[in-house]
Amino acid sequence: MKSTKFWIVLIAVLLCVCLAASILVLGGKTQSTTAHLYQGGALVRTIDLSQVNEPFSFTVEGPAGSNTVQVESGRIRVSHADCPDQVCVHQGWISNSVAPIVCLPNQLVIQIGGSPSETEIDGVSG
Amino acid sequence: MKHTSLRHLTYMAVLTAVALTIFVIEAQLPALAPIPGIKLGLANIVTVYAVFALGPGQAAGILLARILLGSLFAGGMTIFYSLAGGLCCYLVTLVLYKLVGGKQIWVCSVMGAMAHNAGQIAVAVAITRTPGVLAYLPILLVSGILTGLFTGLCAQFLLSRLPKAGPPNGRP
Numbered sequence: 001m002k003s004t005k006f007w008i009v010l011i012a013v014l015l016c017v018c019l020a021a022s023i024l025v026l027g028g029k030t031q032s033t034t035a036h037l038y039q040g041g042a043l044v045r046t047i048d049l050s051q052v053n054e055p056f057s058f059t060v061e062g063p064a065g066s067n068t069v070q071v072e073s074g075r076i077r078v079s080h081a082d083c084p085d086q087v088c089v090h091q092g093w094i095s096n097s098v099a100p101i102v103c104l105p106n107q108l109v110i111q112i113g114g115s116p117s118e119t120e121i122d123g124v125s126g
Numbered sequence: 127m128k129h130t131s132l133r134h135l136t137y138m139a140v141l142t143a144v145a146l147t148i149f150v151i152e153a154q155l156p157a158l159a160p161i162p163g164i165k166l167g168l169a170n171i172v173t174v175y176a177v178f179a180l181g182p183g184q185a186a187g188i189l190l191a192r193i194l195l196g197s198l199f200a201g202g203m204t205i206f207y208s209l210a211g212g213l214c215c216y217l218v219t220l221v222l223y224k225l226v227g228g229k230q231i232w233v234c235s236v237m238g239a240m241a242h243n244a245g246q247i248a249v250a251v252a253i254t255r256t257p258g259v260l261a262y263l264p265i266l267l268v269s270g271i272l273t274g275l276f277t278g279l280c281a282q283f284l285l286s287r288l289p290k291a292g293p294p295n296g297r298p
């Protein structure tokens with residue numbers, strides 16, 4: 001049996017590591033302006049948010065219902081979802097965040113940048 | 127599982143009902159944060175309590191019954207997340223069960239909650255087939271440590287205050 005101090009130190013260290021990683025994820029900004037919509041792992045739509053002048057919205061159908069995705073210049077959000085928890089709606093607008101919008105019931109993920117083809121283009125143009 | 131007396135069985139059923147009630151009520155609360163998977167996990171108080179008061183085998187029974195019935199109420203894909211998270215949490219709790227003393231029960235809960243979150247994220251990555259979801263792992267782990275600490279202390283408090291009412295050993 002380890003002393004209580006051992007466990008407190010161990011968990012405090014774990015907490016600090018996870019906190020630091022969380023801050024990196026939440027504070028992280030991507031240079032990309034391209035939003036990728038994935039459903040069930042497949043890329044279903046790519047939108048360059050910097051090219052959007054007129055706001056528009058569209059609906060994505062998933063296994064648990066539909067999500068309405070709203071796009072404005074430089075930002076994107078899920079404005080409506082059929083699921084009861086509404087987590088994706090509450091995530092609000094994202095413009096350059098590393099953390100993606102996730103709707104688990106509909107297996108929908110909206111991520112800014114981060115796709116392999118994106119990095120490739122950056123590599124060529126850079 | 128050894129011979130289970132009627133009393134023991136009844137006690138397990140009561141604990142399952144308590145856990146299920148907590149689980150269903152908690153599912154009705156609005157999400158704590160706009161991040162998928164963050165919750166208090168109050169039902170785990172019952173699991174941790176059961177591991178220490180009744181033993182690992184019976185705690186597993188209570189946990190499985192709660193997950194299966196709870197998923198019936200919640201519907202959808204909940205069962206995959208709950209099962210993966212619950213089993214990861216249970217295994218870690220089981221390993222630590224032998225290693226901690228009576229004043230360190232909260233450690234089981236903290237580590238278990240972290241395992242629960244890791245299991246959940248693994249299922250989320252598998253279901254959405256999008257590794258980007260992993261970005262939420264550190265945030266979920268932070269929430270797991272904090273909520274696990276809270277539920278663990280609750281369970282520890284419960285165990286110290288319910289020594290006699292705990293596992294009923296008397297004759298039916």
